[in-house]
Amino acid sequence: MKHYQAAIKLDDYLVAEFDHSVVLHGKRSDQVILVSSAVFSALRTLNNDTLYSLDQLTSLINLSINEQTDLVIKTMVNEGLLK
Amino acid sequence: MLVSDFSRDDLIRYLKTTGIGIEIGGFWFQITSPIDDVSDHIIKLYPDAPCQLRRVFIDFPIEVRPVSGLRRWFKPLAEFVFNGSVPFTPLPIDQSPALLEWGINWCISAHVQTHLILHSAVVEKQGNAVILPAPSGSGKSTLCTALVARGWRLLSDELTLIDVSSGLVRPLTKPISLKNESISVIESFWIGSVRGKLCTDTVKGCVTHFKPPKDSVLASHEMAKPAMVIFPRFVVDSEVLIEPVDKGSAFIDLVDNAFNYHVLGQQGFHTLHRLLNTVDIYDFQYSSLDAAIIEIERRANDPS
Numbered sequence: 001m002k003h004y005q006a007a008i009k010l011d012d013y014l015v016a017e018f019d020h021s022v023v024l025h026g027k028r029s030d031q032v033i034l035v036s037s038a039v040f041s042a043l044r045t046l047n048n049d050t051l052y053s054l055d056q057l058t059s060l061i062n063l064s065i066n067e068q069t070d071l072v073i074k075t076m077v078n079e080g081l082l083k
Numbered sequence: 084m085l086v087s088d089f090s091r092d093d094l095i096r097y098l099k100t101t102g103i104g105i106e107i108g109g110f111w112f113q114i115t116s117p118i119d120d121v122s123d124h125i126i127k128l129y130p131d132a133p134c135q136l137r138r139v140f141i142d143f144p145i146e147v148r149p150v151s152g153l154r155r156w157f158k159p160l161a162e163f164v165f166n167g168s169v170p171f172t173p174l175p176i177d178q179s180p181a182l183l184e185w186g187i188n189w190c191i192s193a194h195v196q197t198h199l200i201l202h203s204a205v206v207e208k209q210g211n212a213v214i215l216p217a218p219s220g221s222g223k224s225t226l227c228t229a230l231v232a233r234g235w236r237l238l239s240d241e242l243t244l245i246d247v248s249s250g251l252v253r254p255l256t257k258p259i260s261l262k263n264e265s266i267s268v269i270e271s272f273w274i275g276s277v278r279g280k281l282c283t284d285t286v287k288g289c290v291t292h293f294k295p296p297k298d299s300v301l302a303s304h305e306m307a308k309p310a311m312v313i314f315p316r317f318v319v320d321s322e323v324l325i326e327p328v329d330k331g332s333a334f335i336d337l338v339d340n341a342f343n344y345h346v347l348g349q350q351g352f353h354t355l356h357r358l359l360n361t362v363d364i365y366d367f368q369y370s371s372l373d374a375a376i377i378e379i380e381r382r383a384n385d386p387s
Contacts, residue, residue: 016352016355018331022331023335030345030348034332034334
């Protein structure tokens with residue numbers, strides 16, 4: 001069964017939160033990432049070193065946000081925020 | 084002392100020999116050039132700029148001079164020299180005024196790290212600075228010039244300098260660069276404007292520079308508080324269309340637009356974050372300059 005893990009540690013990023021989106025700036029890498037507020041909220045719920053099944057992930061993210069969980073997970077995978 | 088305090092003959096003599104210190108946006112340029120077009124450009128377009136003959140501290144020693152060698156007899160070229168080195172490919176000598184202006188912009192954008200530098204025009208009225216970031220050809224400089232022609236203070240037509248400590252915009256008031264169709268548009272729109280020599284066949288087409296208003300030059304030490312960021316786009320026959328932009332997307336656009344975001348690192352992030360928390364941001368499409376100005380002034384007076 002496929003398991004997922006957060007691909008970035010939020011502690012490594014500076015965070016600029018706006019109304020609908022969030023900008024992350026890598027403290028060491030200077031990498032700049034734009035994510036939706038929903039994706040950012042999902043990232044915040046994940047523990048960095050934990051592997052999650054799709055069900056676990058869906059359940060976790062579902063608890064914290066109102067948007068379509070499937071879409072959020074798909075976006076996170078596509079953008080390399082989940083591995 | 085201002086440039087206009089010198090007689091024409093004296094100024095040309097100093098430019099050809101010792102050079103002359105001219106303050107542009109708080110930076111001192113020691114400018115030397117034996118080329119008449121450069122002298123004429125400075126006399127005509129920099130009359131209100133502070134200058135000193137024997138200034139001790141200079142930020143940028145620059146020279147625009149003819150390229151030596153056999154080539155000068157059949158296709159004379161001019162080169163921009165900074166601190167003894169030549170950073171650009173030489174250009175035809177009749178493009179010397181444009182070479183001087185591009186060189187000055189390069190000095191600032193490549194060396195100043197106390198400010199976040201955006202590729203953007205910026206104007207101010209009643210304490211509200213409006214930043215106009217956009218790629219070349221979007222109508223940014225034309226709109227900026229039109230606003231200046233209608234009483235807005237020019238801070239810069241090309242480089243917006245945001246102080247990383249205060250978040251305020253530092254003026255870099257110098258001649259406004261316009262090209263191709265924009266030149267005749269502004270000549271009709273801004274009655275009484277003064278422009279320099281037309282430099283034809285440059286990499287950007289036909290280029291010239293317009294003299295900034297004296298009030299703007301004299302106020303070039305007054306920082307301005309950013310109030311709006313407008314991404315302008317000229318579209319033929321378009322109505323004025325203005326719509327708010329998601330601030331996260333605008334952040335990314337401004338990172339791409341900045342000359343030194345990544346050089347500043349975390350300071351760059353904090354400077355942009357503060358900017359975006361204090362301004363309203365819009366995408367702005369226009370064709371009529373008058374209609375565009377009315378809309379911008381309306382938004383500036385009543386952001387809601």
